[in-house]
Amino acid sequence: MERDNIETENIDPEFVDALVEAGADRIRTCIQCGTCSSVCPSGRRTAFRTRELMRKAVLGLKDEVLSSSDLWLCATCLTCLERCPRQIRTTDAIIIMRNMAVEEGYMLPPHRKTAKKLLQTGHAVPLDDANQEMRKELEMDEVPPTVHSHPDALDEVKRIMEKTGFKKLIEEEVEG
Amino acid sequence: MTETQTYSFFLGCVMPNRFPNIEKSIRIVMPELGIVLEDLEGASCCPAPGVIRSFDEPTWLALASRNLALAEKAGHDIITGCNGCYGTFKEALHSVHEHPERLKEVQKILKDVGYKYKATSDAKHVVEIIYEKGTEAIKALVKRPLTGIKVAVHYGCHLLKPSKLRPWEQKQKHTFLDEIVEATGAESVKYKDKFTCCGAGGGVRASNATVSVDIAKEKLENVQDAEADCILDACSFCHLQFEASQMQLNKEMGEHKYQIPVIYLTQLIGLALGLDPDDLGLDKHVISTQSFLDKVLG
Numbered sequence: 001m002e003r004d005n006i007e008t009e010n011i012d013p014e015f016v017d018a019l020v021e022a023g024a025d026r027i028r029t030c031i032q033c034g035t036c037s038s039v040c041p042s043g044r045r046t047a048f049r050t051r052e053l054m055r056k057a058v059l060g061l062k063d064e065v066l067s068s069s070d071l072w073l074c075a076t077c078l079t080c081l082e083r084c085p086r087q088i089r090t091t092d093a094i095i096i097m098r099n100m101a102v103e104e105g106y107m108l109p110p111h112r113k114t115a116k117k118l119l120q121t122g123h124a125v126p127l128d129d130a131n132q133e134m135r136k137e138l139e140m141d142e143v144p145p146t147v148h149s150h151p152d153a154l155d156e157v158k159r160i161m162e163k164t165g166f167k168k169l170i171e172e173e174v175e176g
Numbered sequence: 177m178t179e180t181q182t183y184s185f186f187l188g189c190v191m192p193n194r195f196p197n198i199e200k201s202i203r204i205v206m207p208e209l210g211i212v213l214e215d216l217e218g219a220s221c222c223p224a225p226g227v228i229r230s231f232d233e234p235t236w237l238a239l240a241s242r243n244l245a246l247a248e249k250a251g252h253d254i255i256t257g258c259n260g261c262y263g264t265f266k267e268a269l270h271s272v273h274e275h276p277e278r279l280k281e282v283q284k285i286l287k288d289v290g291y292k293y294k295a296t297s298d299a300k301h302v303v304e305i306i307y308e309k310g311t312e313a314i315k316a317l318v319k320r321p322l323t324g325i326k327v328a329v330h331y332g333c334h335l336l337k338p339s340k341l342r343p344w345e346q347k348q349k350h351t352f353l354d355e356i357v358e359a360t361g362a363e364s365v366k367y368k369d370k371f372t373c374c375g376a377g378g379g380v381r382a383s384n385a386t387v388s389v390d391i392a393k394e395k396l397e398n399v400q401d402a403e404a405d406c407i408l409d410a411c412s413f414c415h416l417q418f419e420a421s422q423m424q425l426n427k428e429m430g431e432h433k434y435q436i437p438v439i440y441l442t443q444l445i446g447l448a449l450g451l452d453p454d455d456l457g458l459d460k461h462v463i464s465t466q467s468f469l470d471k472v473l474g
Binding site for chain 1: 190193194200217224226227228229231232233239242285286290334337339372376379380382387388390457
């Protein structure tokens with residue numbers, strides 16, 4: 001019988017330190033009670049288990065955690081964060097891990113597409129023709145008074161995304 | 177804030193660009209309640225807490241702070257009708273208030289594009305300001321009582337959580353939105369798992385549509401079981417989720433099982449105030465609101 005052994009070489013002891021440093025400060029206190037998984041709407045219909053994710057994170061199984069697409073099944077409803085008896089900010093921990101995953105190059109294609117729209121238009125969901133028409137029918141400004149109507153404002157937003165490295169982060173990877 | 181009732185109206189993405197009918201209802205109903213909305217010219221995406229915060233927190237924080245800086249410049253608090261945008265601003269403010277070094281970093285970035293930022297403008301939700309006005313004030317304005325209308329209230333997540341960073345006195349089993357709904361004369365019905373997520377957030381709708389729509393489906397079925405006349409939300413992204421998921425489910429199954437009108441809070445209040453349904457954009461829904469309107473207009 002084959003077993004899923006945890007190889008020592010797969011354990012990165014610095015991983016949990018990095019998570020704590022980034023704000024998941026109580027993650028080490030996890031008692032694996034499973035409250036997080038029991039209230040998770042995604043876990044109710046998929047194999048995603050927040051408890052397992054927390055355990056793997058504490059163990060330091062960095063690559064396994066960051067490369068798994070399960071990390072992206074959290075709808076950030078924050079119920080687990082509210083209910084955790086150890087007051088671990090589980091949702092924040094997941095967001096921190098997602099940031100790390102993206103830094104390692106793990107991005108789901110639809111998310112990269114959303115990020116690109118933000119880079120190009122200043123909106124993750126930009127205006128389209130049908131809705132421009134609907135705005136007109138509703139007797140509102142055809143184009144909303146956002147960056148969509150202010151090219152100079154869009155330029156500011158783009159400059160900010162260049163400064164923070166977001167543009168490079170999204171554009172440098174090969175299309176996945 | 178009692179000294180001013182003017183707010184910088186933050187639109188976000190989904191509301192102006194996918195559901196302008198909701199935007200219209202907010203724009204016409206809030207002044208009826210004595211709340212002045214000033215456009216936040218040049219605002220961008222909040223940015224989205226699901227994808228953008230998950231991708232790069234410093235970028236998320238810098239762009240959120242720019243939007244807040246626009247409101248600060250206007251001298252108002254920011255107001256939003258989307259739980260996601262609300263969450264972004266509340267969490268972004270908390271982040272810079274708790275971590276002075278992050279505030280400095282953000283100030284440096286914003287200074288380069290011409291902004292002074294002190295993180296002094298707060299973020300408010302449309303619901304929060306309506307509730308501050310008080311249910312008695314709403315009752316006094318009702319011209320068309322929504323008697324006999326059964327409403328399934330959906331709060332969404334980021335309006336309520338993380339509870340430590342939200343203004344509500346209670347941490348769970350909230351009633352404020354039900355109280356507003358009942359001030360219109362309608363009945364807020366009990367239904368199973370009322371406080372669960374719509375399933376759209378966290379980037380799940382974009383990347384895992386099946387899971388996302390299935391979460392919405394469970395909620396919609398619970399609403400059907402309660403025999404509600406509509407599901408009521410106060411978030412443009414939850415609104416998109418309920419409208420679009422019903423259409424997707426009907427298409428997948430080749431039937432018309434899911435026909436629950438999805439009503440935004442200010443549309444319901446607007447009806448109770450006697451406003452015209454078309455002015456409230458109720459003729460521009462994905463799922464027809466006719467059955468609901470027939471009952472309201474009797």
